[in-house]
Amino acid sequence: MQRKRAEEVALRAKIAADPALAGGGDPWAAIARAEARARELSLPYSFVEQAAGFNSRLFYYARALVRGAAERPKANTERLPEYRETALPRVQRRLLAPVPVYPQLEKLTLSFSLERMREWLGPDAPLVRQLLSKDSPDTLAARVVDGSHLSDPAVRKQLWEGGQAAVDASHDPMIELAREVDAQARAVRKQDEDEVEAPVQAAAQKIARVRFKVYGTTVPPDATFTLRLNFGTVQGWREGSQEVEPFTHTARLFERATGEEPFKVPDSWLAVKDQLDPQTRFDLSTNNDIVGGNSGSPLIDTGGRLVGLMFDGNIHSIAGDYWFDPQLNRAVAVDTTIILEALRKVYKANELLAEMGEK
Numbered sequence: 001m002q003r004k005r006a007e008e009v010a011l012r013a014k015i016a017a018d019p020a021l022a023g024g025g026d027p028w029a030a031i032a033r034a035e036a037r038a039r040e041l042s043l044p045y046s047f048v049e050q051a052a053g054f055n056s057r058l059f060y061y062a063r064a065l066v067r068g069a070a071e072r073p074k075a076n077t078e079r080l081p082e083y084r085e086t087a088l089p090r091v092q093r094r095l096l097a098p099v100p101v102y103p104q105l106e107k108l109t110l111s112f113s114l115e116r117m118r119e120w121l122g123p124d125a126p127l128v129r130q131l132l133s134k135d136s137p138d139t140l141a142a143r144v145v146d147g148s149h150l151s152d153p154a155v156r157k158q159l160w161e162g163g164q165a166a167v168d169a170s171h172d173p174m175i176e177l178a179r180e181v182d183a184q185a186r187a188v189r190k191q192d193e194d195e196v197e198a199p200v201q202a203a204a205q206k207i208a209r210v211r212f213k214v215y216g217t218t219v220p221p222d223a224t225f226t227l228r229l230n231f232g233t234v235q236g237w238r239e240g241s242q243e244v245e246p247f248t249h250t251a252r253l254f255e256r257a258t259g260e261e262p263f264k265v266p267d268s269w270l271a272v273k274d275q276l277d278p279q280t281r282f283d284l285s286t287n288n289d290i291v292g293g294n295s296g297s298p299l300i301d302t303g304g305r306l307v308g309l310m311f312d313g314n315i316h317s318i319a320g321d322y323w324f325d326p327q328l329n330r331a332v333a334v335d336t337t338i339i340l341e342a343l344r345k346v347y348k349a350n351e352l353l354a355e356m357g358e359k
Contacts, residue, residue, distance in 0.1 A: 008028075011207075011210065021213055021214070022207075022210050025206075027202075028207075031204070034200045034203070035196075037195045038192070038196045041188060044125075045189070048184055049185045049186075049188050049192070051063065053114060054114070054181070055113035056113075056145070056174075057101055058144075058174045059110065061095060061156055061174070062175045064091060065095070065150075065159050065160060065167055065178070066167055066175060066178045066179050066182055067080065068160060069159075069163050069164040069168075072163065095160060096157055096160070101150075101151035103145050107141045107145045110141040110145065111137040111140075111141035118137065126184070127181060127184050130180070131180070144174050145174070147172070147174075148174040155172075231288075232286045232289070234284055235286060237330050238328075244285075247335075249278060250278050250279070252282070257270075269346055272345050276341060276346075277341070280335075280341050281335040281337045282335060283332055283333065283334055284308060285331065285333075286330065287330060288331040289329065290310055290313060291320055291321055295310060295312070296309060296310070296311070298310075299333045307333075308334060309333055309334050310331055310332070310333045311332065311333065313330060314328070316328035316329050317329045317330060317331065340353070344358075
């Protein structure tokens with residue numbers, strides 16, 4: 001962290017000496033103002049727009065229907081990003097999936113989140129007074145959950161396909177709740193976009209341009225979801241007095257099995273235990289420097305062959321967002337050997353194996 005502070009001080013000194021580098025203004029001051037505003041907006045943004053105050057699967061369905069009906073008639077570029085054409089298939093899949101809804105759980109989670117919203121926003125916050133002037137969190141949650149029919153995928157499908165007219169005509173209490181809070185949710189979202197997100201993006205672009213002018217290609221750019229190659233080697237590590245080997249094998253899966261979580265082996269694996277080679281490599285650890293979001297990344301050997309898929313790290317890698325300790329930080333990948341073995345013997349995924357060119 002001290003190194004990062006020193007880098008920032010050095011870069012800011014260069015801008016102070018030559019303000020034209022940043023095109024005018026202080027981008028760090030702009031970010032600081034935006035972050036101060038973000039703190040002011042954080043509670044209403046979290047509880048209302050991000051729906052932390054409405055923790056309910058039924059409310060998620062209701063909001064998707066209310067906003068989907070309002071957004072889809074608009075020009076694609078004018079919609080909320082999550083309702084643009086490229087995103088709609090995902091919204092529709094989640095909305096129409098036949099996922100079980102448990103009313104008692106819905107009432108518990110919705111009531112608890114409404115109570116927390118009242119606690120954190122305060123009983124005199126306009127939305128809190130609007131929703132809870134006559135209801136308690138328990139009674140409001142019970143009324144909207146018990147009266148809603150959105151647990152039925154057919155009802156959701158009818159409302160989704162019916163568009164604005166169908167949603168406007170609906171008296172489902174969960175739809176009415178989503179409709180009632182939508183204006184305030186959109187308002188605080190707009191504030192966050194205009195007063196936090198946009199200034200930070202503009203300032204970050206200025207800083208990025210300055211960094212390139214000053215350092216050129218001597219430093220790597222920030223991650224932008226473009227392809228990145230990270231080099232490392234297969235390595236174990238030392239945990240206290242014990243050397244941890246870089247490979248695990250199938251035998252260890254069954255050695256650890258207790259029949260109870262988190263060491264409960266699925267029945268499908270137990271059924272073919274005798275068919276599995278106990279020495280098949282299962283997972284491996286490497287000293288690649290990965291972070292959250294790398295899960296599913298391919299692990300490629302020096303010959304360009306896929307040998308694993310990254311999915312985790314050891315406990316020491318938790319600090320990897322901030323610094324990398326080459327002695328202890330390890331990434332963990334599932335070995336392709338066990339992937340093929342499982343597809344073949346456990347899951348009987350012969351069509352998929354054929355697509356992969358495996359016999």
